[in-house]
Amino acid sequence: MSDAELVLRSRCVITPEGARAASVVVAGGAITAVLPYDADVPAGARVEDLGDDVLLPGLVDTHVHVNEPGRTEWEGFWTATRAAAAGGITTLVDMPLNSLPPTTTADHLRTKKEVAARKAHIDVGFWGGALPDNVADLRPLHDAGVFGFKAFLSPSGVDEFPHLDQGQLARSLAEIAGFGGLLVVHAEDPHHLAAAPQQGGPKYADFLAGRPRDAENAAVANLIAQAKRFDARVHVLHLSSGDALPLIAAAKAEGARITVETCPHYLALTAEEVPDGASEFKCCPPIREAANQDLLWRALADGTIDCVVTDHSPSTADLKTGDFATAWGGISGLQLSLSAVWTEARKRGHGLEDVVRWMSTRTAQLAGLGRKGAVEAGRDADFAVLAPDETFTVDPAALQHRNRVTPYAGRTLYGVVRSTWLRGERIVADGEFTEPKGRLLDRTG
Template sequence: MFRARRCVTPYGERPAAVRVRDGRIAAVEAVTAEAGADTVVELADDEVLLPGLVDTHVHVNDPGRAEWEGFATATAAAAAGGVTTIVDMPLNSIPPTTDVRALEIKKAAARGKCAVDVGFWGGAVPGNAGDLPALHRAGVFGFKCFLLDSGVAEFGCLRPHELEEHLAVVAGFDGLMICHAEDGRRIGRARGRAYADFLASRPPDAEADAVELVIGAARRTGARAHIVHLSAGESLPLLADARASGVRITAETCPHYLAFTAADVPDGATAFKCCPPIRDAANRDALWRGLADGLIGAVVSDHSPCTSELKRLDTGDFGAAWGGIAGLQVGLPAVWTAARERGVPLADVVRWMASGPADLVGLRRKGRIAEGADADLVVFAPAEEFTVDAAELRHRNPVSAYDGARLRGVVREVWLRGEPVGDRPRGSLLERGKA
C-alpha cells in the first residue's frame, strides 16, 4: 500500500491509500484505510503520489544509430524523470519501422534492455501503404509520417496524394496517423549562428498550411489524425474548427515549447535547435491556452538526441546542427515549473503528461491511479528545486537545452507495476490492444 496526503487521481488531487496487488492497483481508498497485511510506503509531507508518465514521442534510434541513444539509456532517463511508459518513433533507427520485419529487428534490439515499458510506432513512407495493415496487426500503436524531408534519407516524406492514400488505408482498420506537419515549400535555408535567422526560416504559416492539409485529408478519408509537436499557435483555430465539424484530429505539444521562448535561445546555442522551432512568448501563451481549452491533449518530450558532434556545438551553426532536443528526463519538472508560475495545478500537468498520451494510443491501464490500472507510480517532490546538469542526465550524450536551468520538482522514487525501478531492466515490450 502507498499512503499519500497528496495523490493525483483521475478525479483530482486528494489524500489516498493506494492498494497494489499483482502489479495492478487493487483499490484507491481513504488515506486512513487499514493496511492489513500490506507493506506500507508512507509518503512524506512534501511528496505527491503521481501515476507514471506516458511519453508517446521518443526517438530511441536503436538499432542503427545507437551511438545517438539506445534502449538502455533512453529508458533509464525516462525512469529517472518519472516516465514509466514510452512509445518509440519509427525513424532514426536503421532500418526504420516501416514493415513487420523491421519491427521485429527493433524489438530484438530492445528486448532485455528496458527500464520501463516500451511500445512502438510504425512508419508511413512512400510505397508502404500496403504494409500498414500487417504492422497494425503486429501491435504498433499507429503510424508516423512526415510532410517534408525527415532529415534521414531512409525515411521518406509523403506528398499530399500519398498522405491521402495512407490515411485511407489507416481508416480501414481505424488506426491512427501522426503527422510532422510543416510545409517544406515554406521552409527557408538557415545558416550561421543567429537563432533569429533559423526561426525565420521555419515560419508559423509553414505549420498552419500543413495542418490544413492533414485536416482536409482526414475529413475526406474519415481517418484519425494527430499533429505531433505543435509549436505554432496559429494552428489552434484550424484544429478547433475541424473538430467542431467532426474531423477526428488531435494534437500534442512539448515541454520545450512551454518552458522556453525564442528570447531564451542565445546565438550559437544549437542544443535548442528543434523542428519546428521554439517561438516567441506570445506563441508560448497561445499553446498554454490551447492546453487549457483542450485543443492540445498531450505534452510529450519529442526526445530526439544525437551525438555532441552532430549538434555542432563547436561552430554553433543552426543550419548544420541536428534538429532535436534531448529532454526526456526533465520534461515533468520543466512543465511543472512553468505551470506553477501560471497558477496551473499539478493535476492538469499529470493529465497532459500521463493519461492524455495514454488515451491517445489506447493504453487504458497506464497513466492513471485508478482501480485496475498498472501500478506505475511516482513519488514527486513538487517544491524541491534543482539545477540541471546535462552531464548527469541518464541519456547517452551530455547535450540538453535544459543544461543550467533551475527547475522545480524532483522525482524521488519510481515503481513499475508495483516494483521499484532499479538497475535490473524490468520493462516490457507493449503491443496495441494488449496493454
C-alpha cells in the same frame, strides 16, 4: 484484500477525481483499491508512507526517438529508458526513425523488439512508419501491434525516411482508415519551407525565419482536409505554431477526428532567450517567441491541445554544431520533461492534476493504453513520486541520456522525482536503478 502486497500512502495522490490523501493498494502489479489515507492496512501488506511527497501515475511519453538499432551511439534503449525512469516516465512509445532499419515493415519491427527486450527499464511500445512506397506494409504492421503510423509532410532529416506528398498522404490515410488505425504527423509544408529564407550560420533569428509558422499552419490545414475526406483519425505532432490553433479548434468542433500534442521545450523555452550558436536549442518545428508560447498554454488549458510529450530526439554532441543550418534538429528531454513542464505550469496557475492529464492520462488514451495513465483500481501500479516544491539545478553530467547535450543546462527547475515504480516495483530511487523490468507493449495490450 488479503492478497495485497503493498500500500503506498501519501497526503497527496493525484487521482481522476482530483488530489487527495489516500492509501493505494497494490497486488499482482496492479492497483486494486484507492482507500482513505487512514484506512486499515490489508493483512500482510507492506506499507510505504510517502509523507508529503505527491503520488502521480507514471507518465506516458508517446513521442520518443530511441534510435536503436543503427544509431545507438545517439541514444539506445538502455540509456533512454533509464533517463525516462529517472524523470517519472513509466511507458514510452518509440518512433520509427532514426533507427536503422526504420520501423516500416513487420520484419523491421521484430528486429527492434529483439533489441529492446533486453534493455527496457520501463514499458515500451512502437509506432510504425508511413513512407511513399510502403502502403502494403501498413496493415501487417498494424496486425503486428504498432500503435499507429508516423508520417512526415516535409523532409525528415534522414534519407531512409522520406516524406509524403499530398497524394501519398491520401493513399496512406485511406489504407489506415480502412482498418481503424491512427496516423501521427510531422506537419510542416515543404513548399512554405522552400520559400522561406535559408541563410544558415549561428544566428537563431535566421534559423527561426527559415521555419515559419505558416509552414505549420498550411500543413495542418491540409491534414485536416484529408482527415475529413477519409473520416480518418489523425494526430498532429509537436505543434509549435499558435496560429494553427483556430484551425484545430474549428476542426474539432466540426467533429474531425484530430488530436494535438506540444512539447516541454515549446512551453518552457522561448526564442528570445536562445543564444546565437546554441544549437542545443534547435528542433523542428522551432522554439518560437514568448507571445506564441502564451497561445500554446492557453490551448492546453481549453483542450485545443490534448497532451504534452517530449519528442526526445538526441544525437551525438558533434552533430550539435554552432551552425543552425547543419546542426542536428532535436532536443533531449526525457529525464527533465516533468520538471520543465511543472516549473512553468505552476507559474501560470496550473496544478499537478493538469500536468498529469496532459502527460499521462491523455497520452495513454492517445495510444489506447487502458491500463496506464491514472491512479485507480484496475490500472497498472505505475507511479512517480514527486517533491513538487523542491528545486534542482540542471547539471548535464547528472543526466542518464547517452549524450548529455541539453538546453536546460544551468536552469533551476521545480519538482524532484524521488522514485519511480513499475507494476508495484520501485525501479529507481535516489539515482539507484534496478535491473531492467520493462515489458514490450503492443496495441492490444
